[in-house]
Amino acid sequence: MNKKSRIGTGLKVVISLTILWYCFIVFSEDEHISADLWWTVRELWEKQKWGLLMPMLLIPVNWGLEALKWQFLVRSVQRLSFTQAFVSVLAGLSLGFVTPRSLGDYAGRYLALDGPNRIKVVGALSVSRLSQLLVTLVVGLAGLVYFHLHGLLPALASEAFSIGGAILLCLLLIVTYLIRVPLFRLLNRLRLVRPVLKMFVLIREYSSSDYLLVLGLSFVRYWVFTIQFILVFGLMGVEVNALLCFGVSLVFLAKSIVLSFNFLSDLGVREASALFFIGKLGVPADIILASSLLIWMMNILGPTILGAFCVWGLKFSALRKGGKLF
Numbered sequence: 001m002n003k004k005s006r007i008g009t010g011l012k013v014v015i016s017l018t019i020l021w022y023c024f025i026v027f028s029e030d031e032h033i034s035a036d037l038w039w040t041v042r043e044l045w046e047k048q049k050w051g052l053l054m055p056m057l058l059i060p061v062n063w064g065l066e067a068l069k070w071q072f073l074v075r076s077v078q079r080l081s082f083t084q085a086f087v088s089v090l091a092g093l094s095l096g097f098v099t100p101r102s103l104g105d106y107a108g109r110y111l112a113l114d115g116p117n118r119i120k121v122v123g124a125l126s127v128s129r130l131s132q133l134l135v136t137l138v139v140g141l142a143g144l145v146y147f148h149l150h151g152l153l154p155a156l157a158s159e160a161f162s163i164g165g166a167i168l169l170c171l172l173l174i175v176t177y178l179i180r181v182p183l184f185r186l187l188n189r190l191r192l193v194r195p196v197l198k199m200f201v202l203i204r205e206y207s208s209s210d211y212l213l214v215l216g217l218s219f220v221r222y223w224v225f226t227i228q229f230i231l232v233f234g235l236m237g238v239e240v241n242a243l244l245c246f247g248v249s250l251v252f253l254a255k256s257i258v259l260s261f262n263f264l265s266d267l268g269v270r271e272a273s274a275l276f277f278i279g280k281l282g283v284p285a286d287i288i289l290a291s292s293l294l295i296w297m298m299n300i301l302g303p304t305i306l307g308a309f310c311v312w313g314l315k316f317s318a319l320r321k322g323g324k325l326f
Contacts, residue, residue, distance in 0.1 A: 048235045051231075051235045052232075052235065054231055055227075055228040055231045055232055055295075055298060056298060058224050058225075058227065058228050059228075059298050059299060059302065059303070061224050062221060062224045062225050062228070062299060063086065063089060063090065063093075063303055064082075064086065065217055065220060065221040065224065066089050066128070066221060067082060067085040067086040067088075067089045068082070068085070068217055069128050069131075069214055069217045069218070069221075070085045070088065070089055070109065070124070070125075070128060071084075071085035072210075072213065072214065072217075073124040073125075073127060073128055073202070073206075073214065074113065074120075074121065074124050076120075076202065076205065077113060077115070077117050077118055077120050077121065077124070077202075078113050078114060078115060078117075078118065080113075084112070087112065087310045088108065088109050088112030088113075088310075089109070090303055090306055090307030090310045091108040091109075091111075091112060091307050091310040091311050091314055092104065092105040092106070092107070092108030092109040092112075092307075093105065093108070093300075093303055093304055093307045094108065094304050094305075094307030094308045094310065094311060095107055095108040095307075095311070096108065097300070097304045097307075105125065106121065106122060106125055108307075108311070108314065109121050109125055110122075111314035112314055119198060119199055120198070120199065120201055120202050121199075122199035122200060123199055123200035123201055123202035123203045124202050126200060126203065127202065127203055127206065127211075127214060128214065128218075131211070131214045131215050131217075131218040132218045132221065132222070133256055134215065134218070135215065135218045135219050135222045136222065136249075136252050136253055136256045137253065137256070137257075139222065139249045139252075139253075140249050140250055140252060140253025140254075140256075141253075142246070142249070143246035143247070143249035143250045143253065144250065144253070146242070146243070146246040147243075147246060147247070147250065147277070147280070150243065152243075152280045152281075153280075181204055184197065184201070184203075184204045222252075225252075225295075225299060226245070226248050226249065226252070228295060228298065228299070229248045229251075229291070229295050230244060230245060230248060232291045232294050232295060233248075233278075233283075233287075233291050236287045236290065236291055237287070238281075238283050238287060238291075243281055244278070244281060247277045247278045247280070247281055248278070250273070250277040251270065251273045251274045251277055251278065251292075254269070254272075254273035254276070254277070255269050255270050255273055270292050270295075270296060271288075271289055271292050271293075274288050274289075274291070274292045275288055275289070
């Protein structure tokens with residue numbers, strides 16, 4: 001093994017151990033994870049082992065749909081197998097777990113590709129994220145209307161969330177689709193912007209049918225993790241009805257548009273929004289927190305730990321050859 005190979009291997013070891021260490025820190029020292037909460041989760045496991053099998057089986061479905069989106073979006077940059085796309089998604093998830101605003105997700109997916117054109121990964125991942133956000137906004141706004149009609153939201157809160165969500169929704173619809181081509185032409189005239197514009201060129205190149213397919217996959221994925229949340233609540237003894245479904249949509253809406261001050265983990269934001277919205281349905285706080293923790297363990301913590309080992313498949317050699325990350 002030459003010196004460059006040893007450096008690359010050492011870097012992967014350090015990154016993998018850092019991710020695993022931070023998972024342990026978040027898991028063991030988060031102020032929301034109390035002994036009583038642990039007891040509630042353990043009691044559910046002892047009583048509903050088989051019942052928990054269904055939401056657990058949806059974990060690979062959830063991230064598999066994200067991998068399908070990624071495989072499709074980067075097809076013009078590099079042809080990936082489903083396994084390669086799945087590994088790059090998990091590696092990006094792990095790196096994003098320990099970086100502000102999930103910036104490591106871009107790095108992880110970038111380093112999983114070959115060739116000079118992989119800088120376009122920024123545009124592809126932006127489309128993937130914005131499509132998922134768009135679905136979250138649409139369903140979340142429907143949840144706001146439903147909660148408001150049932151008198152479960154004060155007028156001020158309902159108005160604030162509706163206005164903020166509507167603005168984001170309009171911006172996404174207009175900027176990312178309707179004017180993407182003329183916008184790129186305009187920005188391309190600016191010399192200082194051209195290097196940055198190369199990262200997002202795929203946004204212009206995708207066709208309408210491409211956007212519809214990505215939105216479709218995002219919509220299916222949204223309902224997969226919504227069903228997971230609802231199944232866990234049902235196992236906790238919570239009545240499953242339309243209010244609960246829309247309450248879960250509001251949790252995802254708040255998590256998507258509220259900036260997390262704890263930039264290394266969104267656990268606190270998820271719990272706070274769940275307590276606010278699901279709590280209005282009369283669900284006890286310990287049940288809400290235990291369900292939220294369990295979903296976080298299933299969909300984030302577990303895949304993040306697995307993704308720490310997927311980091312070994314990343315191609316750090318590009319950086320040693322003088323390649324730029326972004």
